[in-house]
Amino acid sequence: MSSKISRRTFAKVASTAAFASTATTALSAVASQPGGASGASGTSAQSTGREFPKGFLWGSATASYQVEGAVNEDGRGPTIWDTFSHTPGNVVNNATGDVADDHYHRYKEDVQLMKALGVKSYRFSIAWSRVFPQGAGTPNPKGLDFYNLLVDELLANDIQPFATLYHWDLPQTLQDSGGGWESRDTSKAFGDYAGYVAEHLSDRVKHFFTINEFGAFVELGYRIGIHAPGLKLPAGRFNQTRHHAVLGHGLAVQAIRAKAKAGTKVGLAENMTICVPIIETPQHIEAATRAARELNAPYMTVIQEGKYTDAYLTATGPNAPKFTPEDLKIISSPLDFAGINIYTPTYVRANSSPLGFIVVPHPKSYPHMASSWLSIGPEALYWGPRHVAKIWNVKEIYITENGCSSSDIPAPDGTVYDTDRVMYLRNYLTQLQRATADGVPVRGYFLWSLMDNFEWADGYTNRFGLHYVDYASQKRTPKLSAAFYREVISRNAVV
Numbered sequence: 192m193s194s195k196i197s198r199r200t201f202a203k204v205a206s207t208a209a210f211a212s213t214a215t216t217a218l219s220a221v222a223s224q225p226g227g228a229s230g231a232s233g234t235s236a237q238s239t240g241r242e243f244p245k246g247f248l249w250g251s252a253t254a255s256y257q258v259e260g261a262v263n264e265d266g267r268g269p270t271i272w273d274t275f276s277h278t279p280g281n282v283v284n285n286a287t288g289d290v291a292d293d294h295y296h297r298y299k300e301d302v303q304l305m306k307a308l309g310v311k312s313y314r315f316s317i318a319w320s321r322v323f324p325q326g327a328g329t330p331n332p333k334g335l336d337f338y339n340l341l342v343d344e345l346l347a348n349d350i351q352p353f354a355t356l357y358h359w360d361l362p363q364t365l366q367d368s369g370g371g372w373e374s375r376d377t378s379k380a381f382g383d384y385a386g387y388v389a390e391h392l393s394d395r396v397k398h399f400f401t402i403n404e405f406g407a408f409v410e411l412g413y414r415i416g417i418h419a420p421g422l423k424l425p426a427g428r429f430n431q432t433r434h435h436a437v438l439g440h441g442l443a444v445q446a447i448r449a450k451a452k453a454g455t456k457v458g459l460a461e462n463m464t465i466c467v468p469i470i471e472t473p474q475h476i477e478a479a480t481r482a483a484r485e486l487n488a489p490y491m492t493v494i495q496e497g498k499y500t501d502a503y504l505t506a507t508g509p510n511a512p513k514f515t516p517e518d519l520k521i522i523s524s525p526l527d528f529a530g531i532n533i534y535t536p537t538y539v540r541a542n543s544s545p546l547g548f549i550v551v552p553h554p555k556s557y558p559h560m561a562s563s564w565l566s567i568g569p570e571a572l573y574w575g576p577r578h579v580a581k582i583w584n585v586k587e588i589y590i591t592e593n594g595c596s597s598s599d600i601p602a603p604d605g606t607v608y609d610t611d612r613v614m615y616l617r618n619y620l621t622q623l624q625r626a627t628a629d630g631v632p633v634r635g636y637f638l639w640s641l642m643d644n645f646e647w648a649d650g651y652t653n654r655f656g657l658h659y660v661d662y663a664s665q666k667r668t669p670k671l672s673a674a675f676y677r678e679v680i681s682r683n684a685v686v
């Protein structure tokens with residue numbers, strides 16, 4: 192080894208320790224600058240064969256209520272999350288999204304964070320109650336203005352906007368008038384709102400997601416009651432609520448098709464239960480594939496297949512949702528792509544039960560990230576898209592969220608050395624790369640999240656960002672994981 196290399200190696204090691212004087216010097220020492228000599232250097236430890244397909248779309252993601260703040264500005268109407276978070280006892284430390292990351296005022300700075308990362312795309316959500324303060328009726332042009340500005344700023348920086356129409360901030364009026372998603376009126380209002388937004392943004396936004404995570408907001412908000420609107424509905428009403436959510440999705444797809452410019456693509460962003468075979472043998476793979484259909488029956492499966500599975504209807508019995516054949520047609524309106532949010536694995540094995548599979552619960556010692564629900568299973572990022580492509584013949588898949596919480600305490604030099612997040616991402620991306628190498632049509636990946644933000648019922652206690660946010664000053668600082676991700680993007684490979 193030449194003395195030149197060993198000096199450089201020493202400098203790298205030294206600067207990652209407490210020798211570095213500032214966060215910036217430390218981070219530029221552990222990763223190359225964008226456009227730098229990445230990948231080409233003979234000293235790179237990168238092994239071969241870890242590249243993603245050419246043109247793979249690297250991105251990051253946020254959602255309106257989690258980052259925007261400015262809840263009383265420019266005519267925004269109240270939402271169920273304003274009400275829920277302002278009701279003491281619902282959110283850790285009674286935190287609210289009143290200010291959050293103040294992204295509404297700092298979006299230009301935030302676009303520069305994206306640019307420095309090198310992301311090619313950004314997934315954000317539109318606050319329905321900015322556009323229609325009452326959920327329906329008269330639109331508020333000032334509300335849409337914010338998204339016009341954001342989209343223009345993204346495009347001026349060569350970042351493709353991917354817009355989510357519903358990331359849980361339902362206008363409060365719709366909850367008050369008909370029980371929110373308990374009512375078909377909400378499905379209908381959602382369709383109208385989606386069409387209106389598509390009409391006004393689709394000259395520049397080419398990809399829309401209807402709804403983010405049926406499997407989270409319906410279950411947690413209307414069955415378990417730990418998210419807004421905080422209800423614990425009985426089974427019949429609850430299953431009907433599930434049905435109205437997927438119906439709202441279908442109506443939105445149709446409205447977008449009717450109102451958007453030609454070439455606009457539409458899909459969804461669903462946190463499917465990701466069924467991972469306990470061992471990769473044909474029998475367990477077969478069991479995991481069956482499980483993927485059944486365990487996602489009320490949402491992804493009915494959307495893809497246009498019918499509820501027999502097992503779902505049997506299991507819900509007298510509490511099954513009431514629907515018409517026309518509903519099922521709307522719900523299964525053809526999509527251009529599927530988005531899947533993937534965090535944790537559900538292990539499945541074959542057995543001799545009628546359905547041929549059984550879920551294997553995580554042992555008590557199973558490792559998780561800072562959020563206790565966030566069990567680590569990198570292969571979820573392989574099996575998730577593989578199932579979607581195989582079972583439903585989906586030709587275009589995006590990972591619309593993946594990422595993790597970490598304790599994220601700044602070191603004396605100001606940097607967060609989130610080696611656990613880097614470990615998590617490296618292992619998950621390795622499995623995603625495996626999927627693309629196997630021909631699974633994954634076109635892009637949105638890392639959750641661009642920056643720390645309001646983590647729903649956890650308030651500000653769990654941080655998911657690539658950028659650390661000091662909420663008192665609103666200062667954003669890239670973490671080690673930001674340097675890691677920048678390197679992944681610039682090499683288009685796992686590093």
Ligand code: GBH
Binds near residue numbers: 254407534564639655
């Ligand atoms: C996503 O949800 C959301 O789309 C995003 O807004 C969120 O910030 C991100 O992930 C990180 O959480 O309290 O133990 O009952 C992921 C699915 C649903 C997982 C809610 C955690 C609560 C578990 N999440 N769930 S628990």
